[in-house]
Structure formats: structure tokens, C-alpha cells
Amino acid sequence: MPSCSQENPPYPSAPRLMLVTSTAPDSTRISNGQSDWSALMAKAQDGDRDAYRSLLRQVEPYVRSIAARCFNLPADAEDVVQDVLLTVHAIRNTYDPRRPFGPWLVAIANRRIIDRLRRHTRQKAREIELSAEHETFAEAPANLDSTISAELALVGAIDKLPPDQRDAVRMLKLNEMSLKEASKASGRSIVALKVATHRAIKNLRHLLKGEPS
């Protein structure tokens, strides 16, 4: 059994099933006014969809109450409820109407809760929840770290260069073209490109240091 932190035992014994108030029609009630889930399941096994819908709707809050004792987040408890409903559906042929429905359902709920608790343990071992330090801010620059700031500064500085130097840097440094390729693409001589690149780097150095070029 999973060790849930609450004081009450995580899994109510079968008699607790009787605490659930029924919204089922009178035909599905037994003399003491409690819904007979066993009879509903027997009808569902025979293909009665209304009985099946009624059963699942009545079982849902009960399973949720069990799951809520083991999980803090409502979303986790809801996942377990859905897992339990899917399992009930998948193995509904294993239910014997001559036996009580409660232990059958609680056994399935136990199994799904254990599975999810195991999954949580595995996730905790390799994942970290985001803390306050990982918070993002509305101001865009506040979310940028220093590397990105430097890149942005470089891109801004390149934009300020004269057109011939800017094109030379982009082709030779950013696009990593060879001198021949750049010469062919721009129609300028190799020497002119070399000179432009040299001047561009010199200018960039000044721009990034904040000195006048």
C-alpha cells in the first residue's frame, strides 16, 4: 500500500463505500437507500450503457476522495481518477457480481495510486521544479543573460558599420564564406574584401569599447 501522509488510512475498507450518496434512479437502489454498484456493474457487463454511465459517475467522486489523500495537487488526483476509470473499463469482465464491488474497485485504485506514486518518485530523482530564481520578468532585457546581451551588442555594432565593411564581415565572418566565394558573390576583388574586413574589425573593436571610430 502507498504511504500517504494523512492521518486516516489511505484506503477505506469496503464499508466506507456506503457513505457515498447515490444519485441513481430508484431501480438501482437497494432497500437502505444506497446505490447498489454491484448491480450496476452487472448490468454494465451485459451492455447496459445507462447503468454503466451511472456507475462511473457515482464511482468518480469516491475514487477522487481516495486519490486526494495521497496527492497534494488536484491535477495528480484527477490523473489517478482517470487511470482508475480506464482500468475499470479495461478489466470490467473480471468483476464477479456475486462478490462485493468495493474491494474490487479499491484494489484497482490502490494499484493506480501506487503506479503514480512510483512515477512521481522517478521524476523527482531526475527533474527539478522551477523555483523563484527561474522566474521571468515582463521586461524583455531582464530575462537575457550576459552571453545573449553580448551577441545583441555585436549585431548592433555590425549594423552601424559602413555598407561595404558590413557586407564583408557578414559574408566572411558570419556566413563563413571563403574569399573567392565572397568575391564572386559581391563582385569585389579579394584585396578589397580583405581591406574592408580588416577595417570592419577595427571599427567593431572601437564600437564595442564605446570609443569613436
Place this chain on the structure above:
Amino acid sequence: MRNTSDLIDALVDAAGPVQRLRPPLLRAVLWLALAAIVLALLCVAQGVRTDIFMRLQQPMFVVSMIGALATAILAAMASFKLSLPGSSRWWLLLPLPALAVWVSTIGYGCLTNWVRMDPEGIRVGEAARCFATLLLTSVPLSLAKLVMLRHAALLRPTTVAAIGGLAIAAMTSFALSLIHDLDATIMILLWNLGTAAVIAGLAGIFGRPTLAWVAARVMPALPPELSGH
């Protein structure tokens, strides 16, 4: 995340009449009947061991055979019972007395030097035929059990697979003792306990994924749009 009431609607739409499982003990009997058929066919094909009547006079042999058979029967009953939701874990203990008797008879033979540990105790030629018997018994019984217990994939797969493996192992060991002349050799230990340990161990290790694999193919009970849930 899908809304739970939408899920209920989808499940209700996908729900049709289902055939209820027969009582677990009846299903155990069906599996044991299959085992009996397999054993009978093997006895016809390979022949019962030649000294069977002489061996049946020996109490130790008879107790060992009865122990193996009882282990198989009780473990089969326990596995079918345990595969159902809400069944008590105490069913796990059901085959233990028979298992103790079966293992102790073999162990006692070893203790009193009844089992020959010298090189003459091992006959390689017999080993190949034993291996054939082993596979012919355990493979069909394992497949039948996997299909019959597929719904346990969603409940307690490892436990059910291990106890089911014990049933198969004991039945295989019974078949080996019935068909092959292995007495008074270390082969008894190798084949009986060794194969039992290997089968039960494999079932315990691979039971969960194998049951899940079979369940996904033989029991597509969930509507296709929900199977990826």
C-alpha cells in the same frame, strides 16, 4: 488533460457487453487440463521412463513427484486467484507447503549422497532430450497462461507472473521426472531445481512487460482514441 466527464462519456460510448471471466478455480482447472494433455502427448511421443514401475515403489520418488505436481496445481490456483482485483495476498502462500516438500525431497537426496556428484552423474546425451521435453512442456503452458492472465498486467503483474512461473516450472519438472531417467545423478538438481529457478526467475523479471505486451494485443479493451492516455 482530458476532462473526466468527457472520459466517462467516451468510455460509455465504447462499452459493449463483455463476457465475465469464469471463476478462477475453474480457469485453473482448464489450464491444468491443458497441462495434462501436453504431458500425455509427450509421454506418447517420447515414452515414459523405462523404470517407472520400479521407481514408483520408492517413497522418496513418489513424494517428490507428488510434491512437484501439488506445487504446480496449487501455484496455478494461486496465480488465477491473485490475478483478480481484490483477492487476498495470502493466496501467495498456498503453494508453499507443497514447494517445501518437493524441494526438500531433492535436497534430502543430495544430503544423503543419494545423488551422485561424480562425472558419471552427468550424461550429456540425455540432456538434449531433456531440453526438448523442457521446451515442449513449458512453452505451450507459458503461452496459455500469459493469455489467460493478461488482465493481471494492469494489477499485480510481477507477483502473478512469478507464481504462474512457479506453476509452469513445477509442471515441467514433473514431466521431466516422468519421462527421463535422471535419478541418482546431479542431473536431478540441474534439471529440476535449475529449470524451476530459471523459469520462475524469468517469469518474475519479464512477467510485467510480457503480460503488458500480450494484454495490448489480445485485450484491446480500450477504445483506440483512449489507448494513448
